[in-house]
Every structure is written in C-alpha cells, then in structure tokens.
Amino acid sequence: MKVLDQQEEEFSARQGEVLDAVLSLLVEGREALTMSAVARRASCSKETLYKWFGDRDGLLTATVRWQASKVRAGNWDRQKLDASSLEESLRAFWANWLGVIASRTSIALNRVAVSHAATAKSNLGAIVLANGRFAIGERLKPLLEAGREAGLLEFDDAEEAFRTYFGLVGRDLQIRLLLGDGVELTEAERTREAARATKQFFALHGARASQP
Structure with a gap:
C-alpha cells in the first residue's frame, strides 16, 4: 500500500x-x-x-x-519499504523540517507564541503545539511504525522514538533561532544535518540487519 x-x-x-x-x-x-x-x-x-x-x-x-503543512513526509510504499527507502524518506522529512523551522516566518510565529504563552494573551502557544510540533509528530510516526513492521526499526513507543529523533535533529537549533542567533542553513547543510541525525537514530533504534 x-x-x-x-x-x-x-x-x-x-x-x-x-x-x-x-x-x-x-x-x-x-x-x-x-x-x-x-x-x-x-x-x-x-x-x-x-x-x-x-x-x-x-x-x-x-x-x-x-506553515506546518510545509513539512512533508513524502510518498512511501509500506509493502516495499526497505532500509534504503526508509532512510531516504526520513532524511528528506527532516531536511525539509529544518528548512521550515529556520525560516523567518516560523521564527516569528514561534516568538509570538512564546510571548503569548507567557502572558496568557491568547491561545497561540497551545495552537502552535497542537498544529505544529504535535501534528508533525503524527505525520512522521506512521513511517516509523512502518519501519518497525518491516523489521527495520526497534522501539516500544512511537511517540518516544519520535521525540528522540526530534532531539537528534533539532538539538539547540530552535532556542538559538528564537534568541536571535541568526543561524542560516544551506540546503547542503540541512541535508547533512538530517543524514547525521538519521545515522544516530538508527544506531539507537535500527534493527541489527538494517544498520546503515
């Protein structure tokens, strides 16, 4: 399918x-x-x-x-998923996420959400969580679960696995962006960062036969 x-x-x-x-x-x-x-x-x-x-x-x-819809999980075939296609889909997803999260629009949106959450000015903080971070997790977890079903990944809980992966990719990037560090990632850098995080994720959760 x-x-x-x-x-x-x-x-x-x-x-x-x-x-x-x-x-x-x-x-x-x-x-x-x-x-x-x-x-x-x-x-x-x-x-x-x-x-x-x-x-x-x-x-x-x-x-x-x-804004969150710009982070795309791509197309993948559950019945034909192998280690190569899984890695490719995961790397593409996270490279895409890095581009979106580092954009001026995402930075501005997150800054406003943080300020509103601190003052109870609006529900924007909860809105960003529900339709941003949480929605993106729900977008990627089916792919992680498909990798587990194919014997390529090993984990007990998809949400925990996603949070681990999220941390490996994002590291301190978001806080630096919010604080005005001015980080700019080229397409090549985003691809490299996504590949690094994916290699680390497979080291933690890859089935032995699927280690890249």
Whole structure:
C-alpha cells in the first residue's frame, strides 16, 4: 500500500494568500495582529475572514497549520519499504523540517507564541503545539511504525522514538533561532544535518540487519 504525504489540502489558493499575509504581519511585527490588519494586508473584508476562519484564534490555527503543512513526509510504499527507502524518506522529512523551522516566518510565529504563552494573551502557544510540533509528530510516526513492521526499526513507543529523533535533529537549533542567533542553513547543510541525525537514530533504534 502506497502512503501519500499527509499534507492537508483544505485551503484554497486565495485562503493561502490570506494566511501568507498573516505570516508577513508576524514577521514584520509592526502592528497588532488583528482581523482588521489582516483584512487590509490581504485586500479582503473582515466578513470574509470570519466566514473562512471563524474568530482570531481560528485564523491563527489555520495559519499554524498552513506553515506546518510545509513539512512533508513524502510518498512511501509500506509493502516495499526497505532500509534504503526508509532512510531516504526520513532524511528528506527532516531536511525539509529544518528548512521550515529556520525560516523567518516560523521564527516569528514561534516568538509570538512564546510571548503569548507567557502572558496568557491568547491561545497561540497551545495552537502552535497542537498544529505544529504535535501534528508533525503524527505525520512522521506512521513511517516509523512502518519501519518497525518491516523489521527495520526497534522501539516500544512511537511517540518516544519520535521525540528522540526530534532531539537528534533539532538539538539547540530552535532556542538559538528564537534568541536571535541568526543561524542560516544551506540546503547542503540541512541535508547533512538530517543524514547525521538519521545515522544516530538508527544506531539507537535500527534493527541489527538494517544498520546503515
């Protein structure tokens, strides 16, 4: 059975433009993220925003999901999964994640979420967790479980395995980005970092016969 990328295609092209406008406002940080500000930037009415996304939290939730959807698990065949295709899919997923998480939009979104969580200004912190980190975990765990079913990986709990992998890839990157370190990863560096983390993950959880 071929498993396709779990990226949601729930947003129209026009809605995507609106969500990109939200991200632009977050990156600039020059004005409060209100429905009026988004309507002006996206050249649409507030009524349209309320119709599409509900309230402000609904708009923020859609924005986080839109950004998180850029991290893709790719296409893989459960019945034909071998060590090579598993490694390739995992490396591609994490290289993609590194590119998204290091983008100006993700950094701005995470910074705003942290500040809101600290002041209880909104539910953005919980929204980012649910539709960002947790959703990405749910996107990758089926591939990890397929690797286990194929006898390529060994672990008891998929969530724990994902968290281990997440730490191997991310290391201190996110905190450095949030604190303004200005880390910039080229495509080659992202690929190399993903390959390093994958090798380490297989050393921890790879079945003996599938060690790369």
